[in-house]
């Protein structure tokens with residue numbers, strides 16, 4: 001037996017791939033009953049111009065650009081780190097930053113992307129597509145850029161409710177953390193929660209998944225350490241797209257019942273390989289019971305991939321072990337908040353440009369559902385992202401950014417990834433401060449040509 005593998009086994013580091021008895025059968029609460037709180041104290045903090053909920057890629061750029069425009073900005077994040085799926089979610093690589101000819105996600109997006117490369121020195125400096133991510137390094141980039149712009153960050157704080165001052169205006173978000181409950185007030189709020197929690201709770205209409213409400217599959221990303229880098233790089237290409245990848249043999253063997261052929265790996269550091277692999281079908285990420293079950297399933301799946309790779313690729317993975325599973329479930333698909341404009345797959349197919357576009361996108365239509373075929377642009381092709389996708393219908397002082405903006409389900413498959421999320425975040429942050437200055441906090445009435453001018457000055461690219 002491989003001696004590295006022996007060592008790992010002795011050290012008790014092999015993942016157990018057996019099912020946890022009863023983990024999927026817990027009781028769920030009676031959702032029909034409610035309780036009005038009479039004695040619970042809620043503190044008030046009303047010093048903010050702009051509050052951003054969610055510190056993922058879009059929340060970070062939203063907060064930075066709002067602060068840069070002069071807004072007193074608070075960024076509230078449920079986890080203890082910035083970066084969302086790209087850090088806590090262990091997504092292993094940036095989707096392409098180029099349209100095949102040139103970089104098109106510019107402004108803050110480009111700055112964050114370029115800065116992140118120092119964390120993966122084995123990647124070529126001029127690489128634009130599928131650059132690997134060192135999650136620990138990337139979160140320090142976000143920390144630095146957010147703090148340097150003057151944003152105040154509040155970690156371990158989850159928005160739990162929204163208070164309205166009128167039917168269309170949010171007055172405060174109620175946040176739960178170790179200090180208890182606090183109502184944070186602001187002039188404009190940005191929903192960068194990924195799930196559209198803020199806008200949905202404020203009453204915005206939204207769609208979720210396809211016409212039957214079925215969402216794209218989730219994945220819990222994970223990392224193996226002590227991989228033999230030489231054999232990993234020079235052995236068989238493990239990606240799903242390789243018909244001869246050992247992963248297909250592992251699935252066909254039936255020995256690892258939880259795994260499937262969605263398998264994507266990246267070398268994220270010496271002897272460390274990060275995986276975006278396995279599908280957990282139709283998880284409702286707004287249901288904490290479903291999320292809890294999916295996290296445990298995801299860890300079981302990671303264990304079975306480890307076992308499969310050790311069995312089928314012992315030279316590469318014989319001594320490896322799971323060093324980390326993500327702290328956030330990899331949720332691809334959740335609420336899409338209905339905006340003044342809904343970007344559709346027809347718009348995507350027509351490579352449409354818009355008078356109010358605030359960025360461009362060229363990522364393919366990447367829908368993680370059985371049998372879905374990817375649709376791609378040719379070199380140099382892209383479409384515009386309209387500002388109106390960021391302004392929820394019926395809400396005056398709320399913007400959306402990131403993966404909860406207004407699209408249809410197919411077009412969402414393209415706009416949900418990190419580069420466009422960074423771009424919509426930057427535009428939302430800037431627009432929030434413009435709404436305060438120009439239109440009594442009404443995000444629907446700002447001067448869009450001025451927004452576009454400011455975005456261009458900050459380096460953003462659009463037609």
Ligand SMILES: Cc1cc2nc3c(=O)[nH]c(=O)nc-3n(C[C@H](O)[C@H](O)[C@H](O)COP(=O)(O)OP(=O)(O)OC[C@H]3O[C@@H](n4cnc5c(N)ncnc54)[C@H](O)[C@@H]3O)c2cc1C
Nearest residue numbers: 054056057058078084085095159193194330331402403418
């Ligand atoms: C498995 C998987 C693989 C992917 N692979 C890639 C890839 O290879 N490359 C790529 O570019 N993109 C990839 N993506 C897409 C991309 O990572 C996400 O769509 C993107 O990160 C979305 O950014 P966001 O800012 O909208 O939200 P998120 O990244 O989801 O961040 C949302 C943040 O909000 C916080 N939050 C949520 N609710 C609350 C609340 N109520 N109160 C306080 N905080 C809250 C969360 O903790 C989180 O930090 C992948 C996605 C998944 C799921």
